[in-house]
Amino acid sequence: MVTSIQLGQFYQSGGKTLLGGSATGFDTQSLVESLVKARQIPVDTLTGKVDTNSKKLTALDQLNGLMSSFKTSLNFLRNPPGLSTASQDVFQSRTVNSSTNTGVSADSYVSITAAAGADQTSYSVTVQDIARRTIQTTNTISVADADTSIVAASATPGQFTAGALELKSGVTVNITAGDSLNDIAAKINATTDTSGVKAQVVKVGNGSYRLQMQSTQTGVVNAFDSDVAANTGAGGVLESIGLDAAASQGATDAAITVNGVAVTSASNTISDAIADVTFTVKQATPPGTNINAEVTADTSLLETAVTNFVNAYNEIRVFMAKQNQRGDDGLPTEDAVLSNNSTLRTIMTQIDSELNRTVSGLTSGLSRLSEIGVTFTDFAGDSETPAVRNVLQLDSDVFKQAVANNYDAVRRVLAFDSTTSSTDLIVSGRSNAATINDFSVVIDTVAQTATANYTDEFGVPQSLALTYSPYAGGANISGVDGTVLEGLKMVYANTVDATIDVHMTQGIADRLYNVADNITNSTSGLIATEKDGLTSQNDRYNTDIDRLNEQIEKYRQQLLARFSQLEQAIANVNTLLQSLDAQSNAYNNQ
DSSP states (O other), rough: OOOOOOOOOEEEEEEEEEOTTTTTTTOHHHHHHHHHHHHHHHHHOOOOHHHHHHHHHHHHHHHHHHHHHHHHHHTTTTTOSSSSOOOOGGGOOEEEEETTTSSSSSTEEEEEOOOOTTTOOEEEEEEEOOBOOEEEEEEOEEEEEETSOOSSSSOTSSSEEEHHHHHHHHEEEEEHHHHHOHHHHHHHHOOOHOOOEEEEEEEEEEEEEEEEESSOSSGGOOOOOOOOOOOOTOOTTTTTTTTTTOOHHHHHHOOETTTEEEEEEHHHHHEEEOOOOOOOOOOOOOTTEEEEEEEEOHHHHHHHHHHHHHHHHHHHHHHHHHTOOOOTSSBBOTTTTTTTTTHHHHHHHHHHHHHHHHHHHHHHOOOOOGGEEEEEEEEEOOOSSOEEEEEEEEEHHHHHHHHOOHHHHHHHHEEEEESSTTTTTTEEEEOOOOSHHHHHHEEEEEEEEEEEEOOTTTTTEEEEEEEEEEEEEEEEEETTSSSSTOOOOOEESSSSSSSEEEEOOOOOOOHHHHHHHHHHHHTHHHHHHHHHHHHHHHHHHHHHHHHHHHHHHHHHHHHHHHHHHHHHHHHHHHHHHHHHHHHHHHHHTT
């Protein structure tokens, strides 16, 4: 008698529900998965490599961001190339110190600001008057509210008279019988773009209103006058209303004296009297009061810019330290995914070699970062940051003293500087490849050639052909790759032959900027190249993973087919045995 039925085990494979072990009693699922797992080891290894590379790519993106911030901080210190870059050059930034001879704040009379690149000089200023706008106000009008009719067809006491209100010569507003104060104001405001006059209704008490008109801009040139016979005379719109002189104001121009020179302006903001200097007039100075203003370099902003450069560099140093951090077992920590990375070592080598550089061609006595207060130190580390060697620090006292003693010397330690014997020739671009500081450019406009003459390090005179590209009114001249003036670009703004002497020095911030720019270049930079290599590697790994997974799935299906065949074979044998057993039992029962 059959006492039980063996159904085997149901399991999922390839999206299908399968039955295994029904004949053999084997755990088919476990057997298949164990065999497949051995084949999965190479896939797991490749997947681990993909994950590791992905972490490296993330870390490289972080490094690229830090390098970009570093580059930005350097841009303000390097004297960016170009003709309109003063606002990006911290050495061109200006501050104005103003005071009065009476002790009263100068800013209460006039605010003085200087744009980047303004001449560093002093000014003696007095204020005679401020710019005002025209304001004309009607006498008080008794009316229930501003929406009640206040215009009569003919002259009526306490009402406007219908007709044309002249604001300016050629600009009038038609006032019609039945109009309210709000209607009149709206009609005036509809002309503001052409008349320069705007109006508003002023409630001065219950049932008492005034109409006030004023020019939109200050200055005599923007004045208007509605107190004319056409408006206030017989039959005029304002005949029965009139204007209140006490509540009105005439337009005036701002008037100041700068170093004894009288200056007037329709605006209280005077920006065209002195190049790059703006005077914002607030009130007249009392008799005997004089304002002294001095335009100087903004040394506070300069120190901030240097501090930002130091901090940006230290952020990179901290990142590098974390990438080389090791645990108690001496192995890289989990987050140190770029440990022993050659690209990182190359980056730091390039940066540090520039930080330790002595600027070539300087004769001022300052030529190194340490001489302006920027030096190396070590950070012992804390709970969040590992120990970091060779971070930068800024000694504020040393820096301030260097700036006070020789501002230009500090500038040359950091920024690119060039002087030429003719203003017709300017340096418009450079790289770190040029290796000489002094040379003469011989320009032949007829032959369209330019030659650099210089003395080499051994005292031997040398002559070097430059690239000459003419344009209308001048030429672009540049150094040839592979020569001592590689990367140098100049603009010559003339059409006559000339020999022009050039002296140039390249400060540390400028050289560091060029290094950082090359490192972060999105196509050929060190970081981009490293990322491209890792991305290509991952692409190959993923292709291999897909191929291996396909092979593993085929292997799985083969195993299932074989076990299925085994199940069927055993089932057939069992059937045969059962048949034989039945025959034997029948025979024995005869």
